[in-house]
Amino acid sequence: MTDEPTTPASGMRDFLPEQVARRNHVFDIIRDVYEGYGFEPLETPSMERLSTLLGKYGEDEKLIFRIMKRGQKLQRALDEDPSEDELADLALRYDLTVPLARIFAEHGNDFPRVFKRYQIGPVWRADRPQKGRYREFYQCDVDILGSESTLVEAEVISAAADALERLGFDDFRIHTNHRKLLDGMMEIAGIEQEMRSDALVAIDKLDKIGLKGVVDELDERGLSDDAVDTLMPMLDQGAEADSPPFDNQRTLQAIADQIEQTESGAHAVSDLESLFRVCEGSSAGRHLYFDPYLARGLSYYTGAIFEIRSDDFPGSLAAGGRYDDLVGMFTNQDVPACGFSLGVERIIDLMEERDMFDIDETPADVMVAVWDEDFAADSMAIARQMREAGLRADLYPDDDSGFGKQFGYADERDIPFVAIFAPDEKEAGCVAIRDMDSGEQTEVSREHAGEETARLILKARD
RNA sequence: GUGGGCAUAGCUCAGUCUGGUUAGAGCGCCGGCUUGUGGUGCCGGAGGACGCGGGUUCAAGUCCCGUUGCCCACCCCA
Secondary structure (H helix, E strand, C coil): EEEEECCCCCCCCCCCHHHHHHHHHHHHHHHHHHHCCCEEECCCCCCEEHHHHHHCHHHHHHHHHECCCCCHHHHHHHHHCCHHHHEEECCCCCCCCHHHHHHHHHHHCCCCCCEEEEEEEEEEEECCCCCECCEEEEEEEEEEEEECCCHHHHHHHHHHHHCCCCCCCCEEEEEEEHHHHHHHHHHCCCCCCCHHHHHHHHHHHHHHHHHHHHHHHHCCCCHHHHHHHHHHHHCCCCCCCCCCCCCCCHHHHHHHHHCCHHHHHHHHHHCCHHHHHHHHHCCCCHEECCCCCCCCCCCCCCEEEEEECCCCCCCCEEEECCCCCCCHHCCCCCCCCCEEECCCCHHHHHHCCCCCCCCCCCCCCEEEECHHHHHHHHHHHHHHHHHCCCEEEEEEEECCCCCCCHHHHHHCCCCCCEEEEEHHHHHHHEEEEEEEECCCEEEEEECCHHHHHHHHHHHHCC
């Protein structure tokens, strides 16, 4: 006995078989939907060079899990009063988007002119854990590189909306805004460039701290009263009821007149108009909610931005947007890009809370019992016949237990049938198949035990 | 990085405020009733130096200080 901890490291989780089954169920549906849109799978390593990740995320960079240099390099670094970043040369990936930009910069010529990819995998953030927030969590990303059309925005949010609907969600909103719209507003309000990201953070909090809260926070962050007085009414023209049906076009028009005097504002209005129009034909359409207060923290977004929210969950279930300059940070070429990421952990948490899982978690279709040591080879042979007939067959893992114990084991694992081959059955040349639900036993021939059992089970399921 | 809450059996928790004989419950686990047959029932059993360290006291699971871990909130984010 030692006092070594047995819980996973902070913010990390173990998954028991039942949980894995549920998670896989969710991943399977999402993958199926994404592939249905023609997205191709792409995988990148869990670790990246630290320099690849630095400078892409803004403030959040401090949450990147750094990996220390090793051996002599570490010694050398230690010798010269190093900063945290000088001690590390690698890092766990912080999201799936920046690695995508890197791989596109490397392999761009190998991809089609417009490249649609999806990726499902874990990412790591050194955040303090909290409800719906983990240090290791899966993201399910779709991204389209190489097109400036708003059709691309429409595709990625539709894929996400379809996936959510397939998982059983209905009451979610896709909050939509545009970085350039916010830029235009801030320009009109005379907010200098270096204040703008601060302003965005405050604006983004509307749903949490309310209108007055936003005004106070803008004030605290050092914006002039003039700027705040100009900015807030513009934002507020966009305020509409946050339940469907949403009249996004009208909301946009209310803002457009003023905002179109700036170049970026005009660009944003035209983008959003086009997006709203295109989406009318998509599954995202009825969920789309133009929200001028949506800002988003990540610094790489350049155009439309999105966040999916449900009233039952604090924070967002999914997020994304256009990031036309990210690939350019790795190579000279300009590659327009837009992506969307489902926060599956939060989706799964919410599904657990709402008891939305309804899946068959049985680990096997049938368990083959073992009478004694002398019958063990026969039991193995029967299990093999069952598997060859396409059944998931489990073999009782011991040869000296009574049937009572063996049935208990099958019952505990929710295995619906038990196959029995003991002296009586051997005598009769049969295998007894016990229905664990009813207790009824049916005999199948020893020779064709596989197919006959498969038929029997199939029939019982109807 | 900041604030708050919690830590007692394998699990979920009572007991702590108002210190005092062998620390409880439910569930789970093991055995028996049931030597070719489970689930339900009845009977029995195992399992805890009360997170860790120190202090106060005749006496600490209970009060005080520290520490670690987890959870929740803030910041920020999927």
